[in-house]
């Protein structure tokens with residue numbers, strides 16, 4: 042497939058607003074790709090070179106792109122910078138510069154998509170002294186041979202900002218079209234994605250083996266499974282009622298999630314967002330080799346620092362800070378990590394996902410021999426709300442976050458937030474007990490004391506997974522430090538969209554629209570119905586249309602935006618609707 046054809050599809054996709062049309066067109070593009078092309082084509086369309094766990098980053102900064110563009114076009118670097126400041130989009134700048142460039146006309150040539158991908162991988166892999174210059178030369182060589190439209194998308198790839206409005210679920214539905222001609226195989230494709238976290242690979246299986254290949258796919262070592270997530274409920278009796286009267290209740294450790302893959306002496310670890318973290322956690326790797334009896338296994342747990350002398354758990358922020366301070370080796374010595382294992386997904390050749398929780402837990406117990414580093418999460422099995430409450434209280438006293446209740450007979454639900462796991466954190470009746478992750482869709486200019494930052498607050502949205510769009514849920518104006526405000530105004534000014542991005546639903550107009558690319562975590566007092574916001578928009582019995590909004594939201598956490606969460610990981614509109622009805626029920630009861 043020629044890169045020109047790919048760019049033409051992107052151009053058309055950018056112009057579409059109906060999601061069904063987008064799915065159909067994307068399906069057409071993926072069908073057209075050859076069996077060897079579909080995998081890299083999916084990655085590049087996602088704005089990456091490889092799945093997260095392969096840690097192959099483009100490694101091309103904005104400045105490098107600007108240098109390459111100047112070299113390829115013969116234009117002044119300062120002019121390029123000025124245009125970038127004005128438009129906030131190096132793609133558009135590249136398009137317009139290459140349009141005007143005389144140099145381009147001399148070296149224009151059609152390029153295969155696979156050659157472009159190959160060159161990007163080569164650029165990404167070059168490191169060491171002189172690599173910056175060689176990256177600029179290689180990039181300028183490619184840039185110079187492209188048409189203006191192709192140059193636009195080439196420049197957008199490494200910045201991860203293709204801006205076509207395509208999330209995972211749209212790509213999944215397009216792959217269903219490739220596999221079966223319509224969207225009926227969406228669930229099968231999604232299951233395949235959830236067990237390997239690699240949409241490119243799923244696309245390749247679709248192209249080579251069809252839907253049967255997708256159905257045959259099983260959990261594989263060294264392809265991380267998309268993590269199961271927990272729903273929320275506010276009280277012990279709610280949890281027991283939902284769980285059918287009896288459940289397991291585990292301590293909820295506030296560390297970082299760790300998915301362990303072991304094949305003999307080979308061990309790899311993956312984080313919650315599926316990046317490989319093996320090199321950062323040598324003490325856990327050593328313990329897995331020494332104490333996991335099974336030859337082949339995939340299991341997961343929560344890693345956190347534990348002070349043996351005082352029996353204190355170190356909360357997540359502190360564990361991370363100490364890790365930064367002491368480096369990898371020093372950390373292992375000064376502050377040993379403990380891994381609290383809580384689930385098992387694969388054991389000696391057997392896919393355990395469909396097994397009930399109790400079976401997975403007992404197999405996990407027998408797979409690990411007694412040692413100081415890896416222990417099983419502590420838990421009770423109960424049918425008494427009183428017992429559940431006192432286990433919760435004792436977890437809080439021990440410095441933990443709360444509990445996660447688990448349905449004894451449920452399978453492991455990869456990649457989904459389901460009621461087979463229910464979390465309960467320290468809470469106040471009737472108030473939201475958990476933080477909410479929202480996506481920035483716009484920002485306001487500062488007034489009064491904030492005028493100097495050009496930042497006065499954010500407009501935020503939740504994720505509507507079914508429609509793959511972001512729905513306004515709240516303005517956010519409190520909780521920011523001065524440093525965070527400066528960071529946000531600098532970052533967001535580069536991601537401004539001239540009009541409302543097409544994958545955003547909002548009637549509220551910010552001063553500047555922003556492409557939905559960044560997640561922030563907020564705490565709010567309550568969820569209220571709102572005539573203004575689009576989150577969970579529905580018709581009431583009396584015919585009025587309302588959505589949901591957050592009341593008194595404030596930013597939490599040290600970093601302004603979450604580098605570990607992508608927009609697709611944000612709290613969904615459906616969850617907000619569920620939280621609203623829970624909140625209402627609790628306040629009626631209480």
Ligand code: ATP
Nearest residue numbers: 270271291292293294295297298343383418445464
């Ligand atoms: P949070 O920030 O609250 O951890 P999250 O979206 O990462 O939110 P949740 O689904 O809310 O994840 O809660 C489950 C998380 O709790 C898991 O990702 C895991 O890291 C952590 N955890 C700690 N202890 C346990 C346990 N015993 N069982 C399952 N998960 C646990």
